[in-house]
Every structure is written in C-alpha cells, then in structure tokens.
Amino acid sequence: MIKFENVIKRYTSQKALDGINLQIHHGEFVSLVGLSGAGKSTLLKLIIGEERIDGGKILIDDVDITKVKKSDLPYLRRKIGMVFQDIKLLPKRTAFENVAFAMEVCGHRKDKIAKEVPKILELVGLLHKKDNFPNEMSGGEKQRVAIARALSHRPVLLLADEPTGNLDEVNAAEVIDLLLKINQLGTTVILATHAADLVNKIKRRVITIEGGKITIEQQKGKYKL
Amino acid sequence: MLDSISFFRIIKTGLTNFGRNLWLSMAATMVMTITLVIFSTLFLLFMMTSYSLKTIQNTVDISVYYKIGLPEEQINLVKTELATDSRIKDISYVSAMQAFDDFKSKHQSDPLITQSLNELTENPLPATLHVKTYNLEDYPAIAEKLNSDQYKDYIDKVNFEDNRFIIERLNKILKFIVTFGLGLAGVFALIAILVIYNTITLTIYNRKEEVEIMRLVGATNWYIRGPFLTESMLYSLLSTIITALLFIPVFTKVIPVVIQYINPQVSLYNNSVVNFAYLCLVLFGIALVLSFVSTMMAIRKYLKI
Numbered sequence: 001m002i003k004f005e006n007v008i009k010r011y012t013s014q015k016a017l018d019g020i021n022l023q024i025h026h027g028e029f030v031s032l033v034g035l036s037g038a039g040k041s042t043l044l045k046l047i048i049g050e051e052r053i054d055g056g057k058i059l060i061d062d063v064d065i066t067k068v069k070k071s072d073l074p075y076l077r078r079k080i081g082m083v084f085q086d087i088k089l090l091p092k093r094t095a096f097e098n099v100a101f102a103m104e105v106c107g108h109r110k111d112k113i114a115k116e117v118p119k120i121l122e123l124v125g126l127l128h129k130k131d132n133f134p135n136e137m138s139g140g141e142k143q144r145v146a147i148a149r150a151l152s153h154r155p156v157l158l159l160a161d162e163p164t165g166n167l168d169e170v171n172a173a174e175v176i177d178l179l180l181k182i183n184q185l186g187t188t189v190i191l192a193t194h195a196a197d198l199v200n201k202i203k204r205r206v207i208t209i210e211g212g213k214i215t216i217e218q219q220k221g222k223y224k225l
Numbered sequence: 226m227l228d229s230i231s232f233f234r235i236i237k238t239g240l241t242n243f244g245r246n247l248w249l250s251m252a253a254t255m256v257m258t259i260t261l262v263i264f265s266t267l268f269l270l271f272m273m274t275s276y277s278l279k280t281i282q283n284t285v286d287i288s289v290y291y292k293i294g295l296p297e298e299q300i301n302l303v304k305t306e307l308a309t310d311s312r313i314k315d316i317s318y319v320s321a322m323q324a325f326d327d328f329k330s331k332h333q334s335d336p337l338i339t340q341s342l343n344e345l346t347e348n349p350l351p352a353t354l355h356v357k358t359y360n361l362e363d364y365p366a367i368a369e370k371l372n373s374d375q376y377k378d379y380i381d382k383v384n385f386e387d388n389r390f391i392i393e394r395l396n397k398i399l400k401f402i403v404t405f406g407l408g409l410a411g412v413f414a415l416i417a418i419l420v421i422y423n424t425i426t427l428t429i430y431n432r433k434e435e436v437e438i439m440r441l442v443g444a445t446n447w448y449i450r451g452p453f454l455t456e457s458m459l460y461s462l463l464s465t466i467i468t469a470l471l472f473i474p475v476f477t478k479v480i481p482v483v484i485q486y487i488n489p490q491v492s493l494y495n496n497s498v499v500n501f502a503y504l505c506l507v508l509f510g511i512a513l514v515l516s517f518v519s520t521m522m523a524i525r526k527y528l529k530i
Contacts, residue, residue: 074443075443090434101442108230
C-alpha cells in the first residue's frame, strides 16, 4: 500500500530522513518509534504531502505522491486521516460540530453529515458527549473526537503523530485501544510514538528510526532503542 | 470545481468573518468608500469640465463678410477654395438675400425697422460664410489667410472672436483635475489596499486554527481562500452602495442644473441616469480590483496552504 524508496528529506543542510526504504501493507498496524527529532513526524508529513521530499519516491497504491500536484493534495488528504499530539480541535465548536466541520469543508451535504457524524461518534464511544465543547472533555476524549474527525472521510489510512503525548496512562490506553479497533475494521494505522509501554502492549509491527534512518524492524516487536 | 454547497458555505463563512471583525470591516469599507468618493468626484469634475470645453469649442467660428453685391461665381470661388483646406471642418453659407429675409423676419414686430427696410432699394446686407475648423489652434491662421491680399477683392471683413483664452484656461483646469485627482485617488487607493490587507491578515490570523484543520482534512485551496475573498468583495459592494447613495442627489439635482447652465438647449436627464449606472459599475470594478489585489497579497503572505 505505502512504499518508501530511498526517501531523503533535508531541512537546510541536515538530513531529517536519510535513505528510508519501507513498505506498509493494507490493514497493517505499524508503530513508528524513536526519540524526538528522529524523523517520525517528518515521515508522516511526507505521506500527507505536507512536506516535499528531496530524493527518492513515495508510492501509495502505486501512485507516486511526490508527483501529485499541489492543487490535488486535498483529494489525497481525504483518503488519509491524521491525528496529532496537540489534538487541534476547534474550541468554539461541540464534538459533533468538530467532526461535522471536516465533512462540511469537503462539500458533504447537510443530511449526510447529520446521519454520519453520530455513527462516527458512536464508534469512538462519545455519542453521549456530542454536544460538549472541547473544554468540557478530558484529554483522552478530545483525542477521540480528533480521531472521529479523522475518520469522517472513511480514510484507508490513519496516521497518528504522538496521539498520547499529552495524555495520562488511562486516557492513553483508551486512545490506543480505539486505534486498534479502527485497525480491526480495516483501516491501516501508522502510530508514531515514543511511549515504550504502549508499543510493548500493542505487539504489532515496530519500526525504529534513529537519526533519520530505520535501524530496527520487527514484525511483532517491542520498543527498542 | 466548486459545487453549489461549497459555494454557499464559502459565502456564509465570508459573511461570518465580516461580522466577527465588525469594526475592522467597517474601517476597511470606509477607506474604500473615501477612495470611491474621490474617484467619483474626479469623474464628475472631468465630465463637467470637458463638457463645458466642448460646448465653448462649438461656439467658436470665423464669420466672413463678402463685399456687397459680389457676383455669385466669385462668392463660390472663395467657398470652393476654402473647402479644399483640410483644416476646415464645416463651411456654412448665408446668401445676402437670405440674410435680408432673416433680418426682416427677426424684426417684423418692429414697425420702424420694417418701414425703413421697405424704403430700401437695395439689399444692404452682405453674403456671409461661417467657417469652423477641426482644431482650435488653426483659427488664427485661417483668419489671417482670409485677411490676406488674395481675398481682399471679395471679402469686406473677417470676424473672429478669439475664445482661445477661455479654452486654454479650461484645458489647464482639466489637466489639473486629472493630475491632482489621479494623484489623490492613487494615494487613497494605496491606503485602501493597505487597510484591507491588514484586515484580511487579521482575519487569517483569527482563523489560523480553522484554516490548519481545513487543510489537514482535505479542503481545497479555493475553499480555504474563498471566505477571505468573499469578505473583501463585501467591502467593495458596501462601499460602492454607500458612494452611490451619496452621489444620487448630485446626479439628480446638481448635474442637470449645471448642464442646463452650460448649454440650455440640452436636456440631459436620461443621460444622467445612464451615466450614474455606468459610474456605479466602474466604481464597483475599481473597488473589486483594489480589494482583490490586497486580499491576494495577504493570502499569499499569510495563508499557508
């Protein structure tokens, strides 16, 4: 599904990613681990076209996304959901409105939005909080709303960049459980994290990045550095 | 391409943005209105002055009085020679007989003049030519030519009222209006661009989070830019409406009076309505260009898509 071929990314003269070769298949759950600044976030940003590569190729379903026109990037992003450490919910909108917003900006009809959003909120276990504003929710709940928003386009791929970074253990576990559930439903998930405990519990494929290079790859791995 | 749902959502967001920064939006609208008022005043002054100029220009001509009793063929000789001059636009001929008849009918109510005329055995009035040129500058040369020895056997008198002084003054005023007016309009256009640029920049800043999320969830670039363009178009529309309202009394009350004063034979009421509509359209066009330029500048600089 996703193929990195000798991908290089530089920030000024420093290489953030140095010759990455990687293949991720449909339905996989991959944990991307490494210290801060190792290149995990850069790798995810390259997948959604937020950053451009300086060498190599990135193929998603055999389409070279490095050659996708800037004006076509929005359509690529609709196939890929993304969640972040800082959550990025709109504070003046309710949980329902935050998820609906993502559908609105992509031109979905009002009746479709009214039908779909409750289903997605139910999937993340927050239907009962649909009318709550972000400041009325816990960190874990907010992140689940963000995941619901990322799922609103029914993406084939979900990228999670340190989604548990600001959460306590219980909330973090809830978020990881949700990501696993989404993966079970068929969505490929790539989780970038440096939370060793969580990665060890997941027991799925683990890719370790150090200094912009993949150093360890394990099929049912643990967090190793 | 944008579908209708997205189009309406863009308009709605644009209106919301306008309302959220109401004071800033009003300031932007006001500066744009001042610019448009200057443009309109400039346009009107220019129109009035050039109309006066044209009217005065039309009154200038050279009157050529033939010697009394000059035979028809000699009269025609001068006429034909003048007709070959490329500087001359129009020659109208009034024969001695016609001049006499005109004079008679003009004074028919005055018994003293009528009686005196009846006592005359011969027509005392000469045949005349009225000569108009294309360019004002050519009048003195033509007058001089007619006064030359070449025509002295045929022509008694050449009368040329030199209005060039007034015309030159009007031309100077016209030039001043254009230079000063365009300068002033330019300065205000620049201020309008800067104010709108700042307002849109602030709106972008206020909606930073929203824009970032829109981008990440796959909103198209035009969907993200659209509300900012809508907002600035609203400034254009409102400022055009305000300027138009301010100028309605000028068009309905002042202009017809001024035009009547300049040229009493013309009724310009209909023209004035057409001119007003035309002016509004031009103003809206100017406002749109100014706001589009400033918004695109702000978008390019601050809206990272």
